[in-house]
Amino acid sequence: GQSLEQPSEVTAVEGAIVQINCTYQTSGFYGLSWYQQHDGGAPTFLSYNALDGLEETGRFSSFLSRSDSYGYLLLQELQMKDSASYFCAVRAAGNNRKLIWGLGTSLAVNP
Amino acid sequence: NAGVTQTPKFRILKIGQSMTLQCTQDMNHNYMYWYRQDPGMGLKLIYYSVGAGITDKGEVPNGYNVSRSTTEDFPLRLELAAPSQTSVYFCASSGAQGPNTGELFFGEGSRLTVL
Numbered sequence: 558g559q560s561l562e563q564p565s566e567v568t569a570v571e572g573a574i575v576q577i578n579c580t581y582q583t584s585g586f587y588g589l590s591w592y593q594q595h596d597g598g599a600p601t602f603l604s605y606n607a608l609d610g611l612e613e614t615g616r617f618s619s620f621l622s623r624s625d626s627y628g629y630l631l632l633q634e635l636q637m638k639d640s641a642s643y644f645c646a647v648r649a650a651g652n653n654r655k656l657i658w659g660l661g662t663s664l665a666v667n668p
Numbered sequence: 669n670a671g672v673t674q675t676p677k678f679r680i681l682k683i684g685q686s687m688t689l690q691c692t693q694d695m696n697h698n699y700m701y702w703y704r705q706d707p708g709m710g711l712k713l714i715y716y717s718v719g720a721g722i723t724d725k726g727e728v729p730n731g732y733n734v735s736r737s738t739t740e741d742f743p744l745r746l747e748l749a750a751p752s753q754t755s756v757y758f759c760a761s762s763g764a765q766g767p768n769t770g771e772l773f774f775g776e777g778s779r780l781t782v783l
């Protein structure tokens with residue numbers, strides 16, 4: 558089967574750095590996406606990695622290792638507003654442009 | 669710029685009733701998707717469409733139907749509502765590059781309760 562694994566909860570303090578990991582098992586792979594979802598809100602796109610390495614966008618960075626079937630989202634200089642759920646999603650080969658979603662990581666940022 | 673608009677935002681249905689969740693996008697996107705999200709869970713794909721007149725089943729299509737007569741609209745029909753269909757429903761769309769970049773644009777969701 559195809560699956561993604563990510564931690565269910567992470568807690569951190571304001572100003573800190575947190576890393577949310579995602580490992581995947583899929584038949585073929587095109588890329589790994591990350592989404593943020595605040596309570597009761599719509600998921601919003603954060604980043605996409607198709608190639609190995611680190612992509613940086615402001616305080617958020619995303620990393621991919623295709624050989625390890627692994628990626629992570631790195632959030633720096635945490636702010637209270639970063640408290641949300643973070644989902645990884647994979648576009649797998651042969652999936653006709655559909656995404657496979659992880660169950661999400663709930664991030665709580667404390668003062 | 670409206671993006672993806674879903675209506676209604678909230679709805680309570682009785683078991684056995686039917687209803688349609690509306691979704692429209694103004695970005696001229698070819699790809700549209702319907703997801704459901706249960707509490708504390710990820711997104712499950714119900715149906716998707718790669719263009720007007722073309723629809724296909726996702727992971728959990730039973731109890732639902734869709735149509736795509738225009739590029740803009742992608743309504744989701746619930747027939748004979750059941751308590752198991754209590755969920756938050758999200759409509760999403762993506763442009764030509766969206767499937768290659770994993771970038772979907774989501775509506776604000778429709779919260780459905782079946783009693």
